[in-house]
Amino acid sequence: MAFDAIETPFGKTDKIIGGSATYAAWSASHFTKPIHQISIIGGDFPEKEIKALKDRGVEFDGVEVLKDEKSFFWSGKYHEDMNTRDTLITDLNVLEKFDPQVPDSYQNAQYVMLGNLAPNVQLQVIEQLTAKPKMIILDTMNFWMDIAMDGLKDVLKKVDLLMVNDSEARQLSGEYSLVKAAEKIRKMGPEFLIIKKGEHGALLFHGDKIFSAPALPLADVFDPTGAGDTFAGGFIGHLAKTDDLSFDNMKQAVIVGSAMASFVVEKFGNERLTEINAHDINTRLKEFISLANFELDNI
Amino acid sequence: MAFDAIETPFGKTDKIIGGSATYAAWSASHFTKPIHQISIIGGDFPEKEIKALKDRGVEFDGVEVLKDEKSFFWSGKYHEDMNTRDTLITDLNVLEKFDPQVPDSYQNAQYVMLGNLAPNVQLQVIEQLTAKPKMIILDTMNFWMDIAMDGLKDVLKKVDLLMVNDSEARQLSGEYSLVKAAEKIRKMGPEFLIIKKGEHGALLFHGDKIFSAPALPLADVFDPTGAGDTFAGGFIGHLAKTDDLSFDNMKQAVIVGSAMASFVVEKFGNERLTEINAHDINTRLKEFISLANFELDNI
Numbered sequence: 201m202a203f204d205a206i207e208t209p210f211g212k213t214d215k216i217i218g219g220s221a222t223y224a225a226w227s228a229s230h231f232t233k234p235i236h237q238i239s240i241i242g243g244d245f246p247e248k249e250i251k252a253l254k255d256r257g258v259e260f261d262g263v264e265v266l267k268d269e270k271s272f273f274w275s276g277k278y279h280e281d282m283n284t285r286d287t288l289i290t291d292l293n294v295l296e297k298f299d300p301q302v303p304d305s306y307q308n309a310q311y312v313m314l315g316n317l318a319p320n321v322q323l324q325v326i327e328q329l330t331a332k333p334k335m336i337i338l339d340t341m342n343f344w345m346d347i348a349m350d351g352l353k354d355v356l357k358k359v360d361l362l363m364v365n366d367s368e369a370r371q372l373s374g375e376y377s378l379v380k381a382a383e384k385i386r387k388m389g390p391e392f393l394i395i396k397k398g399e400h401g402a403l404l405f406h407g408d409k410i411f412s413a414p415a416l417p418l419a420d421v422f423d424p425t426g427a428g429d430t431f432a433g434g435f436i437g438h439l440a441k442t443d444d445l446s447f448d449n450m451k452q453a454v455i456v457g458s459a460m461a462s463f464v465v466e467k468f469g470n471e472r473l474t475e476i477n478a479h480d481i482n483t484r485l486k487e488f489i490s491l492a493n494f495e496l497d498n499i
Numbered sequence: 500m501a502f503d504a505i506e507t508p509f510g511k512t513d514k515i516i517g518g519s520a521t522y523a524a525w526s527a528s529h530f531t532k533p534i535h536q537i538s539i540i541g542g543d544f545p546e547k548e549i550k551a552l553k554d555r556g557v558e559f560d561g562v563e564v565l566k567d568e569k570s571f572f573w574s575g576k577y578h579e580d581m582n583t584r585d586t587l588i589t590d591l592n593v594l595e596k597f598d599p600q601v602p603d604s605y606q607n608a609q610y611v612m613l614g615n616l617a618p619n620v621q622l623q624v625i626e627q628l629t630a631k632p633k634m635i636i637l638d639t640m641n642f643w644m645d646i647a648m649d650g651l652k653d654v655l656k657k658v659d660l661l662m663v664n665d666s667e668a669r670q671l672s673g674e675y676s677l678v679k680a681a682e683k684i685r686k687m688g689p690e691f692l693i694i695k696k697g698e699h700g701a702l703l704f705h706g707d708k709i710f711s712a713p714a715l716p717l718a719d720v721f722d723p724t725g726a727g728d729t730f731a732g733g734f735i736g737h738l739a740k741t742d743d744l745s746f747d748n749m750k751q752a753v754i755v756g757s758a759m760a761s762f763v764v765e766k767f768g769n770e771r772l773t774e775i776n777a778h779d780i781n782t783r784l785k786e787f788i789s790l791a792n793f794e795l796d797n798i
Contacts, residue, residue, distance in 0.1 A: 281675055376580055378698075379718040399677075400699035403716060412790050414711035417702060419678040442797045451793040485795055491711050493792050494750040496784055498741045 201239040201263070202272035205289075206468060208423050209280055216469040217249050219272065220315035220339070223426035225258045226473040227433025227460045228313075230481060232440040233257025236306040238325065240298045243267040252474065261303040269294050282421045283398060302328040310334040311440040313432055314359070316341050319351035326358050334445065337361045337436055338390070339428070345371050353388060361392035363432055369395045378403060379410075394435075394454065396428055404454050409447055413454045414492045416462040416484070423468045427461045430473065434460030459484045500538040500562070501571035504588075505767060507722050508579055515768040516548050517573065519614035519638070522725035524557045525772040526732025526759045527612075529780060531739040532556025535605040537624065539597045542566040551773065560602040565593045581720045582697060601627040609633040610739040612731055613658070615640050618650035625657050633744065636660045636735055637689070638727070644670050652687060660691035662731055668694045677702060678709075693734075693753065695727055703753050708746055712753045713791045715761040715783070722767045726760045729772065733759030758783045 204218030221239045228235055235258045243265065254260065275289040298321060307330050314322040316339040326336065338359040344352050345368065352372075356362065362385060366378060372388075373381035382393050382405040393405040399421075404411040435457035442449055459481060463472045503517030520538045527534055534557045542564065553559065574588035597620060606629050613621040615638040625635065637658040643651050644667065651671075655661065661684060665677060671687075672680035681692050681704040692704040698720075703710040734756035741748055758780060762771045 377718050377720070379716045397699065400696065401711070401713075410716055410790055411793070412700070412713035412716070413793075414700075414713070417678045417709055417711070419676050421676070438797075444797060448794065449797050452795055452797050455793055455795065456798070482798065485798060489793075489795060491709055494710070494712075494754055494788075495747065496751055496754065496788060498737075498743060498748050498751050499755070499781065499784060 201237075201241050201245065202274060202295075203244075204273075204425060204469065205275040206423055206425050207277040208282065208468075209278070210420070210422050211468070213468050215273070217246070218274065218425065218469060220426075220429040220432075222249075222253075223429035223464065223470055223473070224313055224315060224433035224436075225253060226256070226470050227430040227457075227464070228437030228440070229253075229256035229258060229433075230460070230473075230476070230478070231434070231437030231456070234259050236262060236303075236309050238262035238300050238302065238306070240264045240266065240294045240300075242269040242271040242294045245271045259305070261305055262301065264294075264298075264301070266294050266297065269297075276425075278424065282424055300325050300328075307331065310443070311436050312336045313436045314338050314355075315429065315432075316344075319344055319348050319355045323351070323355050323358070326355070334443075335360045335436070335439060337363060337432065339363050339432060340368070342368050342371055356385075356389040359390050361394065362390040363394045363396065363428070363435075365396045365398070365428070369393075382410075392450070396431065398424075398427075402431070402454055402458060404450060406447055406450065411447070411451045411454060413451070413458050414488070415458060416487060416491065418462065418465065421465045424465050425468075426470060427465050430464040430470075431457035431461040433457075455485065455488050456481075459488060500536075500540050500544065501573060501594075502543075503572075503724060503768065504574040505722055505724050506576040507581065507767075508577070509719070509721050510767070512767050514572070516545070517724065517768060518571065519725075519728040519731075521548075521552075522728035522763065522769055522772070523612055523614060523732035523735075524552060525555070525769050526729040526756075526763070527736030527739070528552075528555035528557060528732075529759070529772075529775070529777070530733070530736030530755070533558050535561060535602075535608050537561035537599050537601065537605070539563045539565065539593045539599075541568040541570040541593045544570050558604070560604055561600065563593075563597075563600070565596065568593050568596075575724075577723065581723055599624050599627075606630065609742070610735050611635045612735045613637050613654075614728065614731075615643075618643055618647050618654045622650070622654050622657070625654070633742075634659045634735070634738060636662060636731065638662050638731060639667070641667050641670055655684075655688040658689050660693065661689040662693045662695065662727070662734075664695045664697070664727070668692075681709075691749070695730065697723075697726075701730070701753055701757060703749060705746055705749065710746070710750045710753060712750070712757050713787070714757060715786060715790065717761065717764065720764045723764050724767075725769060726764050729763040729769075730756035730760040732756075754784065754787050755780075758787060 202219035270293040273291040373384040438453040438456040501518035569592040572590040672683040674680040737752040737755040
């Protein structure tokens with residue numbers, strides 16, 4: 201949970217609310233509650249934002265507040281193609297002291313999402329869980345592969361699903377073919393793998409099954425910040441709501457995640473996630489059906 | 500119709516049979532006949548290859564043979580990622596004299612595919628048609644946008660469907676967003692647009708409808724040469740077979756084209772297209788259903 205300042209070809213923001221856990225929680229809150237948030241913030245994190253999340257069923261017992269310190273801050277500028285960005289500022293602030301504690305009231309959560317952070321911090325959360333959840337999802341990034349590959353490999357052994365983008369899947373596996381990359385990565389631990397491909401959609405791998413989900417083609421991607429976290433929140437929110445780990449339902453969760461991601465990029469930050477309702481989401485989901493489904497009755 | 504010599508990370512070939520029209524004809528021949536081929540070859544084009552095509556219903560009345568000259572020859576080397584390649588040799592040979600003539604016996608063809616060539620040559624074929632076909636499909640490439648944009652725009656006004664890759668769609672329209680690119684390109688003439696995205700599949704645009712087809716994720720892409728032409732052949736072959744221009748059937752044609760492309764890359768050149776049968780194709784099409792289709796019954 202953090203602050204971001206974002207510049208895109210469409211405009212720029214002052215400090216706005218950001219952070220993986222914020223995006224994921226807002227997204228998941230459209231499908232399930234309670235959401236047991238674990239994070240660390242400074243005294244500067246607005247009460248109004250905390251209240252808005254609490255009103256949506258997000259619990260704060262696991263969110264440490266360091267009153268006299270500042271929340272994590274990231275500032276970045278997207279290039280014209282919106283696929284690449286430059287980081288302008290990274291102020292770790294409270295994140296340097298992050299020592300996540302799982303409150304007793306959070307134990308027995310069945311669907312656990314570990315946002316993108318240092319692998320040893322992610323591992324610390326897993327090790328505090330008193331019972332094995334039904335699904336632990338891990339997000340990570342190339343940065344941790346560069347500087348903490350051994351730690352990342354330790355975490356991978358303990359999770360059920362890894363979510364990375366295509367270049368990260370290639371880096372982690374050393375394979376260019378995503379099919380071969382998926383095979384190698386799943387041998388590292390996770391039974392399920394999601395490879396996110398931005399505007400090209402996402403691939404879900406499990407056993408010998410592959411599902412290819414499209415991204416919604418958009419006239420304008422206003423701000424891609426948080427799209428991956430929003431995807432993750434929608435995905436795990438749908439799983440928690442339905443409590444069904446069949447491959448058919450995992451496909452639906454991927455589509456739900458993709459739909460949520462298609463909303464969040466329409467405005468700066470998480471604004472769209474706070475505006476939309478169940479009707480908007482269902483309308484968007486129907487667009488995905490006509491976008492991707494086909495019959496082969498003329499073959 | 501031509502010769503290619505290809506080098507990929509998997510190996511290299513001597514001169515083998517290549518050319519857009521060869522790939523497209525082999526691919527389409529799995530779905531429809533006769534196929535009215537228009538091309539130019541030299542005396543070096545093997546009788547055996549001509550006979551193999553004739554046996555599959557490909558007619559040669561429109562193929563000019565210059566006995567004492569050489570067929571077009573292209574040689575290229577693919578990079579490790581298989582998405583980029585260097586052209587080593589381009590010998591135009593007979594292609595410099597290509598003056599396509601539409602034989603009387605070809606008139607009234609309802610499904611016309613114009614392979615990637617100089618726009619004025621493509622236009623020459625359209626202008627010889629005595630009646631408007633149901634569907635004229637145009638392939639082109641960035642090269643013609645660089646040196647013959649005006650001619651290309653003239654051809655675009657006279658075709659029903661344009662098939663290009665994503666970077667070509669961006670170049671032609673000046674728009675990065677493929678949705679905006681599609682809108683601009685369709686204002687240039689074609690009612691339908693297919694944007695091919697290689698390993699990321701293809702998008703079909705018509706009116707306000709978009710269909711996103713996946714590519715089959717492959718462990719090895721052995722040789723990508725001809726994949727686009729094979730896609731086009733399968734696409735138009737299915738349309739000619741079914742004679743149905745509904746959007747639902749166009750979606751099926753995109754999947755058929757994608758399936759045929761997924762075969763051709765498995766070996767060098769067009770070899771796989773000469774080996775596979777209807778059973779192989781149907782099995783592959785079923786893989787596309789499980790790859791891309793989903794229900795939303797848990798929402």
